Amino acid sequence: MSTLNVLSVASEVYPLVKTGGLADVVGALPGALAPEAIHVTTLVPGYPAVLAALEGAEMVHIFHGLFGGDARLLKGKAGGLDLLVLEAPYLYERPGNPYVGSDGRDWHDNAIRFAALARVAADLGLGLLPDLRPDIVHAHDWQTGLAPAYMRYSGRPHAPSVMTVHNMAFQGHYSRELMQVLGLPPHAFSLEGVEYFGGIGFLKAGLQLADRITTVSPTYAVEIRTPDGGMGLDGLLRTRAGVVSGILNGIDDSVWNPATDPMIASPFSAENRSSRAANKAALQTRLGLEVDPNALVFGVISRLTWQKGLDLLLERLGTLLGTGAQLAILGSGEPWIAEGFVDAARMNPGRVGMFNGYDEPFAHLIQAGSDVILVPSRFEPCGLTQLCALRYGALPLVARVGGLADTVIDANEVARAAGIGTGVQFGPVTADHLEAAILRTADLWRDRPYWKKMQANAMKTDVSWRRPAAAYARLFRSLRAEAG
Numbered sequence: 001m002s003t004l005n006v007l008s009v010a011s012e013v014y015p016l017v018k019t020g021g022l023a024d025v026v027g028a029l030p031g032a033l034a035p036e037a038i039h040v041t042t043l044v045p046g047y048p049a050v051l052a053a054l055e056g057a058e059m060v061h062i063f064h065g066l067f068g069g070d071a072r073l074l075k076g077k078a079g080g081l082d083l084l085v086l087e088a089p090y091l092y093e094r095p096g097n098p099y100v101g102s103d104g105r106d107w108h109d110n111a112i113r114f115a116a117l118a119r120v121a122a123d124l125g126l127g128l129l130p131d132l133r134p135d136i137v138h139a140h141d142w143q144t145g146l147a148p149a150y151m152r153y154s155g156r157p158h159a160p161s162v163m164t165v166h167n168m169a170f171q172g173h174y175s176r177e178l179m180q181v182l183g184l185p186p187h188a189f190s191l192e193g194v195e196y197f198g199g200i201g202f203l204k205a206g207l208q209l210a211d212r213i214t215t216v217s218p219t220y221a222v223e224i225r226t227p228d229g230g231m232g233l234d235g236l237l238r239t240r241a242g243v244v245s246g247i248l249n250g251i252d253d254s255v256w257n258p259a260t261d262p263m264i265a266s267p268f269s270a271e272n273r274s275s276r277a278a279n280k281a282a283l284q285t286r287l288g289l290e291v292d293p294n295a296l297v298f299g300v301i302s303r304l305t306w307q308k309g310l311d312l313l314l315e316r317l318g319t320l321l322g323t324g325a326q327l328a329i330l331g332s333g334e335p336w337i338a339e340g341f342v343d344a345a346r347m348n349p350g351r352v353g354m355f356n357g358y359d360e361p362f363a364h365l366i367q368a369g370s371d372v373i374l375v376p377s378r379f380e381p382c383g384l385t386q387l388c389a390l391r392y393g394a395l396p397l398v399a400r401v402g403g404l405a406d407t408v409i410d411a412n413e414v415a416r417a418a419g420i421g422t423g424v425q426f427g428p429v430t431a432d433h434l435e436a437a438i439l440r441t442a443d444l445w446r447d448r449p450y451w452k453k454m455q456a457n458a459m460k461t462d463v464s465w466r467r468p469a470a471a472y473a474r475l476f477r478s479l480r481a482e483a484g
């Protein structure tokens with residue numbers, strides 16, 4: 001099998017820069033695709049953290065006058081990845097978050113910052129550097145949506161493109177006045193081009209002009225074709241339904257491996273789960289919860305945003321605590337949700353523990369020590385925390401949406417009778433249905449033999465990248481064959 005070269009372009013990549021699951025996936029795909037004879041080079045902006053980590057950097061191109069400055073394209077390695085880094089200090093040399101300044105507001109020039117990234121991806125797809133000419137350009141999320149557009153409007157032969165949507169809620173919508181600044185020809189401002197509700201839609205452009213569209217679960221691939229899930233883009237996606245597919249995410253099962261995880265209190269495996277109890281005790285101690293092996297511990301690891309539905313949990317916290325259960329929460333994000341949990345912890349000492357922040361090692365301990373991981377998302381393209389939870393034997397209690405619907409087997413009565421089931425699902429996503437699911441989970445906890453069976457089932461679920469990588473490989477190869 002000949003090697004296929006893919007240029008993956010994204011605004012964040014684990015372990016260098018991460019604000020969410022996008023970085024995890026972009027960081028994992030190259031390793032996952034290597035056994036499929038697919039070589040991935042990842043193009044990312046030259047944020048300070050990326051430049052600091054880059055090893056063996058070699059300059060491969062200078063762009064004169066790239067959106068208001070001179071930029072250099074560097075080739076090197078970091079975090080085990082083959083990278084191309086766009087070093088453009090006037091766009092990316094800023095402290096903190098890739099998208100927002102210290103005042104919490106979007107950088108004023110985000111349209112240009114990410115158009116520059118997309119422009120460079122497109123140039124590579126057009127054969128700018130013969131040695132680094134990709135067979136496929138794989139663009140992730142709105143920040144890179146213009147890459148397929150730039151290639152298409154060049155009018156020249158170019159690599160075929162795949163646009164992957166990790167979250168439909170972020171679309172990159174900008175003023176029509178930027179058409180010229182962004183280097184888009186006037187005729188691109190049309191329904192079949194980049195025009196979107198009177199402005200320029202970056203994600204819209206990618207979805208309209210890429211050769212294939214993927215999203216990160218089969219159910220989300222269906223949901224985004226509906227008015228609710230499509231968030232304005234459902235019509236386009238219905239029209240292009242023939243090129244849309246859903247490929248589930250995986251997780252890195254060497255990082256997320258309870259048998260070897262150095263970040264947890266005591267290792268365990270599906271076959272030998274006895275030391276899971278030590279992790280539960282460590283978690284309870286760390287968060288000031290009563291150390292009680294019999295208390296059902298619900299864990300949460302999440303960005304705190306409306307998407308994640310955790311306000312519904314706050315609303316029905318009384319029911320959860322009424323069952324005798326505990327809540328361990330690790331999260332950061334919007335203050336209206338964070339403060340609710342901080343208050344809940346203060347008012348329920350020993351029963352609710354909250355760490356308001358981002359802490360990767362602690363996320364591992366919560367997975368290892370909780371009995372349940374709660375993911376009550378209003379929508380969830382795939383979700384990674386429930387995949388980690390399955391691997392660590394913390395049964396996922398999830399909303400029946402997107403990738404959550406695709407990855408958890410609900411312990412309904414039939415599943416219970418058959419000894420299958422890996423967690424609990426609920427829907428529609430309302431406080432009432434969440435409450436019912438919490439009560440059902442507490443009931444399942446009382447049936448300890450079945451609980452242990454579910455835990456074993458969960459831990460044996462294949463949540464690795466193997467199957468998803470094979471699906472991406474098939475997609476890339478068929479697209480390459482089609483392109484000739």
Ligand SMILES: Nc1ncnc2c1ncn2[C@@H]1O[C@H](COP(=O)(O)OP(=O)(O)O[C@H]2O[C@H](CO)[C@@H](O)[C@H](O)[C@H]2O)[C@@H](O)[C@H]1O
Nearest residue numbers: 020021022166302303331357358359363380381382383384
């Ligand atoms: N406070 C904290 N401390 C430590 N770790 C934390 C944390 N908060 C979150 N995390 C970690 O960050 C990652 C978040 O990934 P998710 O897939 O759950 O959500 P996200 O909405 O960011 O991603 C979007 O993109 C991904 C990738 O495609 C989709 O799975 C998802 O549905 C979509 O919304 C997980 O690995 C989680 O453990």
